[in-house]
Amino acid sequence: MNLQQYLEQRKQQSEATPLFRELCLSCIQPRFSCYCHHIEKFDPNIDFVILIHPIEVRRRIATGRMSHLCLENSFLIRGQDYTHDASVNEILSDPNRQCMILYPGKTSQNLTPMTQGERRGLFDQTKKLTLFVIDGTWASAIKMMRQSQNLLNLPRICFSPEKPSNFRVRKQPHEGCYSTIEAIHHTIELLGESQGFDVSSRQHDRLLHVFDSMVELQLSFIKTADEVDDPKRYRVPRFLSRRAV
Template structure:
């Protein structure tokens, strides 16, 4: 679906300008796990390089909510009451899913798994957790990362920091490893396609601007 945004036509799915829409590269994955993406309002405005929307589009069993305080959010509280819920957030007590399961397979743990993913900067994420009282008692999940982020158009706080969609891929791979999921490798291999195409497009735009600037300076120098 397309909609007008200012003087530019914009895609209503990925929230990017139509000229750089990434929906055609999305290969949506079906999962047993429910993913809930909590997006800070500031992140929502990052149309050019936000990966929260791409993550949501790439997961059929996912929902995306925008806000800071979700304490009284009806849908989120419903999910919390019906699922074994976790939040992806590193802390000293976090379950390291690279080394251990989220939980065993006892009958009492047969509820669906829901994983909350915060799409925001570290500082804003901390505020969202502090404000959202209903999320404060959730078990935290972390994982060991040996991948370098491919987010070349955005400076990450550290080498090990990944974008939202890259972190989600790592989670999917580990959920597969522990048999919570059975996702075919072909789907995992193409999960980052829209992200990689977005980065490629943005880098090309930067190169074009640099080339235009050089041509302008050379032309100006020649006439002077």
Template sequence: MSRYCEKCGKAQKACICHWIQVIDAKTELWILQHPSEVKRAIGTARILTLSLPNARLWVGEDFSQHEELNALLAEPTRDAWLIYPGEEAVAISSLVTESVESSQVRTLILLDGTWKKAYKMWQLSSNLQQLPTVSLDNAEQGNYRIRKSPKVQGVSTVEAGFLALDALEGRDVDFSPLLDTFDRMIEFQIQQMPAGVYEKNYRS
């Protein structure tokens, strides 16, 4: 038997599959994952792909020549936005009132990596630089208790996905199971730490 779960990719004892709840969202969510994130025990992107039937994930650093991604972005019926807090980014709340034709497919793209790695992915990927950007103006300080972020409002990938989808569809769909799974995963990892390690290194 493999040490790792075939579905979530995590160690068998840390498998998150039994916490996953499938959620139907109209908005497509694409995750572009930096290679350094693939085997992280505390990675959260898999929560999104397991919970959301229309979520997709690709691994890489420079997506400029990614054929599948570029083909999908070129579809005339697709309305794609990159979740990235650039200078020209519009607030996610502004998209809520923006009308989308029934024939259009709204797609949100997340960069899964540290702030430094995400910035490099954006710099290298010329196709991503052509996309309109959106920021999460509904974000507060994240609950990623075992991975510090240099940003006051730094959130994990699953939290970013939750905030974006909740802003757009929260009136009709309950996305809280995403955070429930995330909290359970983090709590499990904390319980595996030697006594005093969490208090010493992560609690402020």
């Protein structure tokens, strides 16, 4: 076989090889785990600004990106120190917006024990509620807040988780920690009515639908990998053992 024949053979083999790692340009998942067909957009009457940490951008399972794909009028902005970020500062300076940040802490107003009237009283009904959400690990979220001078003085809101996170393919610091998409869903559950969103329509459950579908798919991959790696599956029968031979 000469060089030309060898190169032609390699080309044919390459073209015949399935592109298992070809990525979807929307969800940045390999084609075999793309979740875009589960996405149904909706408008929660709240503009969410999702600030995604650079490390989170590279994760295949980034629920901030997943949230952005589901939420109409949302923003997904990559960064760590947003002090001089033009997109963030433009949103913050818009006089038609009431900007707040979903972030726990001593100065945060807990939405959970409030009545609907009390929640409604937190907001200027003549302005568009614009809620910033940090998408990253807890350690990186703390650092992002400390570095981003333009976020420090934003009014903060939080909630008390009502059940453990369903993010079973990624370890959380403790069961009260929600993924970004779960946190956004619960915030809509609490604030939707105050913003004119029909919570009873359960449109916001579309967030959990795509999230849960992704989690179940990843768990199935893990189960399959465990079965393949199970040494019991490859145990040599006694009659074929070295001693028997």
